[in-house]
Amino acid sequence: MKVNINGETKTVLAVWYEDNKVKLIDQRKIPDEISIIELKNSNDVYNAIRDMAVRGAPAIGVTAAYGLAMAKKNNEDMEKAVELIRSSRPTAYDLFKAIDYMKKNNFSESAARRYALEITERSKKIGEYGNELIKNGDRILTHCNAGALAVVDWGTAIAPMRIAKDSGKNIFVYVDETRPRLQGARLTAWELAQEGIDHSIIADNAAGYFMKKKDVNLVIVGADRIAANGDFANKIGTYEKAVLAKVNNIPFYVAAPGSTFDFNIKSGDEIPIEERDENEVLSINGKNIGPSQSHARNPAFDVTPNEYVTAFITEYGIFKPNELEKLRSLISKDLFMR
Numbered sequence: 001m002k003v004n005i006n007g008e009t010k011t012v013l014a015v016w017y018e019d020n021k022v023k024l025i026d027q028r029k030i031p032d033e034i035s036i037i038e039l040k041n042s043n044d045v046y047n048a049i050r051d052m053a054v055r056g057a058p059a060i061g062v063t064a065a066y067g068l069a070m071a072k073k074n075n076e077d078m079e080k081a082v083e084l085i086r087s088s089r090p091t092a093y094d095l096f097k098a099i100d101y102m103k104k105n106n107f108s109e110s111a112a113r114r115y116a117l118e119i120t121e122r123s124k125k126i127g128e129y130g131n132e133l134i135k136n137g138d139r140i141l142t143h144c145n146a147g148a149l150a151v152v153d154w155g156t157a158i159a160p161m162r163i164a165k166d167s168g169k170n171i172f173v174y175v176d177e178t179r180p181r182l183q184g185a186r187l188t189a190w191e192l193a194q195e196g197i198d199h200s201i202i203a204d205n206a207a208g209y210f211m212k213k214k215d216v217n218l219v220i221v222g223a224d225r226i227a228a229n230g231d232f233a234n235k236i237g238t239y240e241k242a243v244l245a246k247v248n249n250i251p252f253y254v255a256a257p258g259s260t261f262d263f264n265i266k267s268g269d270e271i272p273i274e275e276r277d278e279n280e281v282l283s284i285n286g287k288n289i290g291p292s293q294s295h296a297r298n299p300a301f302d303v304t305p306n307e308y309v310t311a312f313i314t315e316y317g318i319f320k321p322n323e324l325e326k327l328r329s330l331i332s333k334d335l336f337m338r
């Protein structure tokens with residue numbers, strides 16, 4: 001993605017592999033600064049994923065792939081490195097796909113680079129297919145960050161918006177702030193601003209207001225894990241946006257690569273939901289927002305039933321929930337996904 005750093009336009013990626021180190025933009029510091037951190041071993045990779053220096057299902061997978069190649073090159077105990085990185089976060093299926101891919105390819109550096117390139121190229125395809133759903137003048141709502149930062153470049157839900165803009169369409173985006181980690185207000189808004197895409201940040205609770213006012217033409221979100229029946233996990237708050245979209249007859253699209261589809265599970269009931277530290281809810285920028293006696297619950301994801309999904313936007317094309325068997329067949333024939 002192109003970013004303006006001190007008046008200079010640079011092309012940056014969310015995560016890359018250089019000098020036998022995994023390097024990434026520390027997403028906890030955006031939009032205040034673009035800070036690059038270098039990971040030197042599997043323990044660094046575990047911490048970076050767990051603490052969300054890098055986040056977003058495909059980006060987590062790519063970071064794991066590079067991290068395992070680095071661990072192999074550093075002669076780490078690979079069984080321990082795999083188990084450590086596998087334990088970093090439970091919901092995003094891409095993490096486990098990437099680990100399996102690297103295992104099948106002897107944790108080689110070339111395999112990690114191929115994994116990263118495939119994911120990047122596939123996210124651009126998602127953008128091209130998704131662009132077909134966007135008309136000139138459309139007002140789009142999105143939740144959390146499913147942009148280049150959540151992948152490597154391009155993004156999933158944001159990729160169609162970028163390609164629509166580049167193809168000359170006039171679009172506007174409502175960006176849910178996405179409490180508690182504010183991936184929308186901090187990351188999606190930053191990406192859209194860099195791309196010159198017109199947008200407004202809104203409180204998570206305001207999405208229904210704009211949908212009911214008929215000020216939203218479509219919703220596009222990302223995903224962290226999609227079950228065989230089309231139920232999917234995504235950032236907490238997605239489920240209620242999907243219900244509001246259905247009630248207001250607004251198309252609701254989920255953008256995700258094949259690496260996010262978990263056909264081993266029948267429904268969303270089987271998707272593990274990460275519960276994170278309560279302090280992410282209890283404080284903002286390190287300042288407590290509630291009384292000291294109060295505790296908080298902090299599920300990082302929720303599951304949206306397939307009935308609320310208009311269609312899935314993938315690198316293979318666009319599929320309705322009842323067409324996922326066709327998608328499963330295409331993925332099974334895809335050498336990269338085996």
Ligand SMILES: CSC[C@H]1O[C@H](OP(=O)(O)O)[C@H](O)[C@@H]1O
Binds near residue numbers: 145150151234236300
């Ligand atoms: C393109 S995957 C993005 C997906 O990941 C986010 O979760 P997190 O920021 O906790 O990694 C969110 O669910 C996004 O939709």
